[in-house]
Amino acid sequence: xxxxxxxxxxxxxxxxxxxxxxxxxxxxxxxxxxxxxxxxxxxxxxxxxxxxxxxxxxxxxxxxxxxxxxxxxxxxxxxxxxxxxxxxxxxxxxxxxxxxxxxxxxxxxxxxxxxxxxxxxxxxxxxxxxxxxxxxxxxxxxxxxxxxxxxxxxxxxxxxxxxxxxxxxxxxxxxxxxxxxxxxxxxxxxxxxxxxxxxxxxxxxxxxxxxxxxxxxxxxxxxxxxxxxxxxxxxxxxxxxxxxxxxxxxxxxxxxxxxxxxxxxxxxxxxxxxxxxxxxxxxxxxxxxxxxxxxxxxxxxxxxxxxxxxxxxxxxxxxxxxxxxxxxxxxxxxxxxxxxxxxx
Amino acid sequence: xxxxxxxxxxxxxxxxxxxxxxxxxxxxxxxxxxxxxxxxxxxxxxxxxxxxxxxxxxxxxxxxxxxxxxxxxxxxxxxxxxx
Numbered sequence: 134x135x136x137x138x139x140x141x142x143x144x145x146x147x148x149x150x151x152x153x154x155x156x157x158x159x160x161x162x163x164x165x166x167x168x169x170x171x172x173x174x175x176x177x178x179x180x181x182x183x184x185x186x187x188x189x190x191x192x193x194x195x196x197x198x199x200x201x202x203x204x205x206x207x208x209x210x211x212x213x214x215x216x217x218x219x220x221x222x223x224x225x226x227x228x229x230x231x232x233x234x235x236x237x238x239x240x241x242x243x244x245x246x247x248x249x250x251x252x253x254x255x256x257x258x259x260x261x262x263x264x265x266x267x268x269x270x271x272x273x274x275x276x277x278x279x280x281x282x283x284x285x286x287x288x289x290x291x292x293x294x295x296x297x298x299x300x301x302x303x304x305x306x307x308x309x310x311x312x313x314x315x316x317x318x319x320x321x322x323x324x325x326x327x328x329x330x331x332x333x334x335x336x337x338x339x340x341x342x343x344x345x346x347x348x349x350x351x352x353x354x355x356x357x358x359x360x361x362x363x364x365x366x367x368x369x370x371x372x373x374x375x376x377x378x379x380x381x382x383x384x385x386x387x388x389x390x391x392x393x394x395x396x397x398x399x400x401x402x403x404x405x406x407x408x409x410x411x412x413x414x415x416x417x418x419x420x421x422x423x424x425x426x427x428x429x430x431x432x433x434x435x436x437x438x439x440x441x442x443x444x445x446x447x448x449x450x451x452x453x454x455x456x457x458x459x460x461x462x463x464x465x466x467x468x469x470x471x472x473x474x475x476x477x
Numbered sequence: 478x479x480x481x482x483x484x485x486x487x488x489x490x491x492x493x494x495x496x497x498x499x500x501x502x503x504x505x506x507x508x509x510x511x512x513x514x515x516x517x518x519x520x521x522x523x524x525x526x527x528x529x530x531x532x533x534x535x536x537x538x539x540x541x542x543x544x545x546x547x548x549x550x551x552x553x554x555x556x557x558x559x560x
Contacts, residue, residue, distance in 0.1 A: 274540045275509075276516040293536055296520035436509070444515060 140410050140423045142402070145361045149369035153192060156354050156471055160193035163469045168351055170327040172198030174320050176313055176347075177228070179203075179216030181379050182355060183331040185363050188370045189354050190329055191224050200320055201228035204313045206237055208387040219373055229320075233312050240312070246305035249298040253280055260285035264386035265294065265302065273433065276440075283388055306385050310346025317350075327351035330468065334359045335404055337470070339438065340445025348448055356470040359405040399424075399434065407434045481530070481551040488525050489513060504547045519544060526550070532557040 164170055173190040177183050190199045201224075203217040214230065221228040237243060250257045257263070262283045269277045278299050281291040294302070317328045330350025332342055337356040342348035355363055360381065367377045381401055382389065399407065403424050410420045421431035482504060489502070493513060508514040514522060522544065523534045532554065534543075543553040 268536070269539050274537075275519050275544060277520060277536075277539055278516075294520075296517060296524050299520065300517070440509075440515060443512060 140406055140415060144409055145359055149366055156189050157193035159471055160354055163352055168327045170325055172326040173329050174200045174317050174326045175329045176317055177201045177203050177217040177220055179213035181363055181367055182333050184220050184372055184376045185367050186329050186331045186354055187224055188372060196225040199226045200324060201226045203230045204233050206234040206309055209384055213384055216376055220376060223373055231316055236312050237308055240308055242305050242308040246302050249301035252298055253292050254282050257282055262387035264388035307343045307346055309385055310343035314346050314349050332356050333363050335408060339441040340448045344448045350468055353468055353470045360401040361405045411435055411438050481554045482547045485547055485550050507545050509545055530554050
């Protein structure tokens with residue numbers, strides 16, 4: 134009797150050098166044949182995804198045709214800019230550090246966010262920190278969001294967010310990704326370059342991005358790679374050790390916040406296995422065996438993936454028209470991702 | 478209970494365009510299974526219940542058994558108001 138197949142980290146293995154070469158060749162092909170741009174702008178966060186994208190961009194077109202942008206703001210971790218600088222130096226690319234906090238301040242990003250927070254925690258003010266965490270879903274309940282705040286003495290409080298406050302906090306913080314994208318395109322237009330989007334497969338498929346913010350780009354070279362594969366690619370590309378070990382964070386809220394707290398509900402290695410299993414029609418009990426969950430917990434993971442896919446439809450959608458984009462489908466061309474070369 | 482069901486049905490039909498999509502929602506149909514409500518939709522529903530019926534929905538009450546159909550919502554509200 135054969136041993137039943139249980140998905141594990143082995144399903145993510147690739148020939149990393151061959152895959153890096155395939156992506157680099159594809160980037161050049163897309164730039165030359167589709168986008169007609171002369172180089173690439175990459176916003177560098179200091180995290181693993183943007184670091185791998187920048188390294189692949191350099192592999193594709195050379196360091197002298199890649200421009201890096203570091204765009205910290207008031208809530209960014211100090212590690213982000215440090216690692217971003219280290220990456221730019223490692224790759225030998227031109228880069229600029231542009232503090233977007235004054236722009237965000239002028240737009241009311243922090244003010245609108247803090248107004249909503251104070252409706253939940255009236256004493257919230259200067260010196261306080263905040264984050265949003267996801268709750269409920271994997272315990273058999275309905276997904277909801279909690280607001281966590283910490284006072285200047287570090288004491289934390291948390292409360293479920295009502296809809297209006299949740300939407301206002303998210304809308305305000307989305308300014309951050311959208312202003313960064315505005316700067317990406319300023320430099321892309323100035324240099325006649327294309328903009329690289331840096332989502333991995335979890336983010337791309339499950340909608341962990343801001344529409345017209347970090348979701349906007351001309352080319353998304355790692356959207357087909359699971360997060361586990363992005364880490365492996367980083368090591369294969371010889372990126373600095375602290376970047377290879379960088380843990381996924383949102384770097385959007387002032388309290389430290391893992392992506393699994395905010396969106397995915399499972400650590401990335403488990404979420405990768407769950408998404409891979411969903412994409413390969415692996416039955417829930419087998420996924421459960423892979424993740425150490427019982428069958429009903431595994432079903433809830435699949436339900437959560439389905440719900441996120443539905444939510445991602447809006448995020449991916451171009452503007453709807455009454456057929457204007459159907460006659461000439463290149464008018465509303467999708468963003469280029471590896472594997473979709475023919476269609477974009 | 479019928480009054481709660483009618484009010485929630487109206488809220489869903491008016492705010493989520495369910496009628497326009499041609500979806501007929503039976504009293505026992507799951508909002509989740511029929512893709513009627515997503516997580517923000519449930520927050521909207523809870524806001525409505527708390528405001529309209531003067532109840533407070535606790536975190537551990539945010540479960541499908543209480544909120545995931547017109548029948549479940551009506552039973553839940555009746556229980557909370559009677560408590």
